[in-house]
Amino acid sequence: MKIMKRVELNNPLEGSYKDPSGLVYSSGKKIYRTVNRNYKSNYDLLISSGLYEELVDKNYLVSYTSVNNIKKLLEIYKVIRPQYIPFISYPYEWCFSQLKDAALLTLEINRRSLLKGMILKDASTYNVQFNKGKPLFIDSLSFEKYKEGEPWIAYQQFCRHFLAPLLLAAYCDFRLIHLLKTYIDGIPLDLTSKILPYKTHFNFSILSHIHFHAKAENYFESKFKGRSKYFLPKNSLLAINDNLKELITSLELKIKSTEWSDYYSDNSYDSRSLQTKKRLIEKFMKSIKTKKIIWDLGSNIGFFSKNLNLEKSLFIDIDNDYLAIEENYLDTKKKGISNVLPLNIDITNPSPGIGWTNSERMTLVERGPCDVVLALALVHHLVFSYNLSFANISDFFKRITKWCIVEFVPKNDLQIKRMLLNKKDIYTDYDQINFEKVFSKNFTIMEKVSINSLGRLLYLMKKK
Amino acid sequence: MVILLIILFYLFVTPRMVYAYIDPGSGSYFIQILIGLLLGSAFTIKLYWKKIKDRFIGKNKNENNEESGVK
Numbered sequence: 001m002k003i004m005k006r007v008e009l010n011n012p013l014e015g016s017y018k019d020p021s022g023l024v025y026s027s028g029k030k031i032y033r034t035v036n037r038n039y040k041s042n043y044d045l046l047i048s049s050g051l052y053e054e055l056v057d058k059n060y061l062v063s064y065t066s067v068n069n070i071k072k073l074l075e076i077y078k079v080i081r082p083q084y085i086p087f088i089s090y091p092y093e094w095c096f097s098q099l100k101d102a103a104l105l106t107l108e109i110n111r112r113s114l115l116k117g118m119i120l121k122d123a124s125t126y127n128v129q130f131n132k133g134k135p136l137f138i139d140s141l142s143f144e145k146y147k148e149g150e151p152w153i154a155y156q157q158f159c160r161h162f163l164a165p166l167l168l169a170a171y172c173d174f175r176l177i178h179l180l181k182t183y184i185d186g187i188p189l190d191l192t193s194k195i196l197p198y199k200t201h202f203n204f205s206i207l208s209h210i211h212f213h214a215k216a217e218n219y220f221e222s223k224f225k226g227r228s229k230y231f232l233p234k235n236s237l238l239a240i241n242d243n244l245k246e247l248i249t250s251l252e253l254k255i256k257s258t259e260w261s262d263y264y265s266d267n268s269y270d271s272r273s274l275q276t277k278k279r280l281i282e283k284f285m286k287s288i289k290t291k292k293i294i295w296d297l298g299s300n301i302g303f304f305s306k307n308l309n310l311e312k313s314l315f316i317d318i319d320n321d322y323l324a325i326e327e328n329y330l331d332t333k334k335k336g337i338s339n340v341l342p343l344n345i346d347i348t349n350p351s352p353g354i355g356w357t358n359s360e361r362m363t364l365v366e367r368g369p370c371d372v373v374l375a376l377a378l379v380h381h382l383v384f385s386y387n388l389s390f391a392n393i394s395d396f397f398k399r400i401t402k403w404c405i406v407e408f409v410p411k412n413d414l415q416i417k418r419m420l421l422n423k424k425d426i427y428t429d430y431d432q433i434n435f436e437k438v439f440s441k442n443f444t445i446m447e448k449v450s451i452n453s454l455g456r457l458l459y460l461m462k463k464k
Numbered sequence: 465m466v467i468l469l470i471i472l473f474y475l476f477v478t479p480r481m482v483y484a485y486i487d488p489g490s491g492s493y494f495i496q497i498l499i500g501l502l503l504g505s506a507f508t509i510k511l512y513w514k515k516i517k518d519r520f521i522g523k524n525k526n527e528n529n530e531e532s533g534v535k
Contacts, residue, residue: 151500156492208499217491230497235511236504240496243503 009034009070009079014359015126021141022076031085032067035078035141042118042144043077051116051143060109062131062138082140086293086314090361091125091161092181093343093351095326096169096253097333099177102128102135103162107245109137110152114238119146123158125180126361132338149231152240156217159209160186163244167206170251171196174322184355189214205247253326273452277376278307280449281405284460285310285372287446288403293370295400297347298378302328305340314339316370320346347378348386365399373401380409383430384419390429390438398442402463408435410455432457 009032012023021039025032035043046052055061064080091099105128110120120142127139152158161180164187168176172195179187193214200206281304285291295316296305301324305315317340319325328342345351350364375397382388397404409416411430432455436445443461451458 151493151496153489155496156489159492208495212498213492213495215491216495220490220494230493232497232500233504233508235508236496236500239503239507240500242507243499 014356015361017356019122019139019141029084031082032070033064033080033082033140034076035080036075037077038075039141040077043141045118045145046140046143049116049118051113051118052140054112054116055109055137059134060105060112060137062136062140064140080140082138085129085131085136085138087316087341088362088367089130089341089343090180090351091128091165092178093345094130094177095322095329095342095344096166096174096177097326097329098130098135098342099125099162099169100166100248100251101333103158103166103248104245105135105137106158106162107241107248110154111238111241111245113143114146114234114241117146118143119152119237120144120154123154123161125161125186130341133332133336133340134338146234148234151230151232152237155240156189156213157186158244159189159213162186163209163248164189164192166248166251167200167210168192168195169253171200174253174326181351181354184360189217203247205243209244209247255323273456274303276451277407277458278304280451280458281374282308282310284405284447284458287460288372291371291403294372294374295368295370296374296376298376298381299328299342299374300324301331302340302342304374304376306332306335306337311339313371314341317342318345318347320344320348348382348388368400370401371403373397373404373406375404375406377407377409377415379406379435380413380416380419380430383427384416384423390435391441394439394442398463404443404459404461404463406439406459406461407451408432408457408459413454413456 009025009027012025016022016024020036021042022034022036025034052061056063062082062085064082067079067081070079091102094102102125106120106123110123113119121144122139122142124139127137127142128135129138130136160183165177165180168179168187176195189210193211196206196210201211285308291310291313293316294305294310294313295318296302297318299305299315299317299319300321302315302317305317317325317328319328319342322344325342325344328340331337332340332342345364351361353359353363353366354361379390379393382393383390397406410432411427436459439445439459439461443463445459446462447460449458450456
């Protein structure tokens, strides 16, 4: 007879304190979620209405199993164990199309919920994660019974979390999505209204959901002292939901064709050297037993994550080039690739911990360590553009990975010569011997192979 | 369009507001009522139009219901 180990729930995750319906706990790779008695009727309705089954079948909602071998307090109705998401990402790390897909998923879930007599009580971007290449709604406790005539309580949150950043990216500049890092509860609507160009006042949907909404918020905050007794028919809610969906579907990242073409020409690779590198990496990877999660730092449009023969590994493609990440995501989506997650992160200024006590949303380092770091043609950029030393880079890699595959580019390389064209050469200790000496403090060099005749080298290193 | 919305807002919404406690989402509630009125009417007309059309061309009832929100 199999004896089940009793699970203890200690220290809920910092980001889960807001919802009184339950808390989230983690125990290694397992996530547990308590369902409080005050949420019992909603939880039961989610199941009995068939909504849970429908959304899980469609891969819209995270699935879970019930946990019985657990010591629970009186106020806890149930403990569930949601499916494991191997890497948690945040909206300020997503590109435009990832945020758009997450928004459309939220609206579709809300629509389906309304048809089953329920509604989303919150519409936060943090309720969505990317899993197997697609957005997945992870908050099983976001559903509540729809009361006929009531408005959508999460409407304002949806506008701040999804609509505002998407509109700012589409009408102003894609970099404005990063405002989500400053505003953890979504970009304020009055700020969005101020930044958006005046022509957006002539679009009925933007006028209503943003400009008018912002003014109404401001007006009623000081004047209104009561709850509306209005009856808002379900069809009106469905119509608002549809209108938001139509608006978001119509949004596109407007990149001038010249910018796109420059972008591609600037990133044209020497295909022979790429193929050589690919073969060498594949050979190195054979020596690494566990390679479930690979962080490709400076991934660009994701050539290696998509071409290395490693379907069982999850690649986190990290690049500070927003358009490269956008392109990477659209390509993975088009090809149905499920093991690549492109993220717009600047490795010299990685995502910080934000929210209450800086711990509601984790830093990038806290979401590691990964099994393998790929740092191809990256180190020389960090040295010559950011003045980071080999020791800085090696110490950082030590914190985030167990293994790393690093490319060393010699100083006589054309790329470095270009970088030093208008800069004083203060990098006297930049050479292969020093590189190996410094990295050897934290890592054991397992293999070293020449990539080309110009002196570029590829290293396989294991953390000491 | 702005003027039309403001007129609608004051005609249909403001006079019927009453009661007791401060709700930070009040502005949001009223916007929903306002655009719900406008969009909801169009949505309902579209729905019934679809129903009439479907009666004549005999579209699958269940499929239509799921899309439209009518049970």
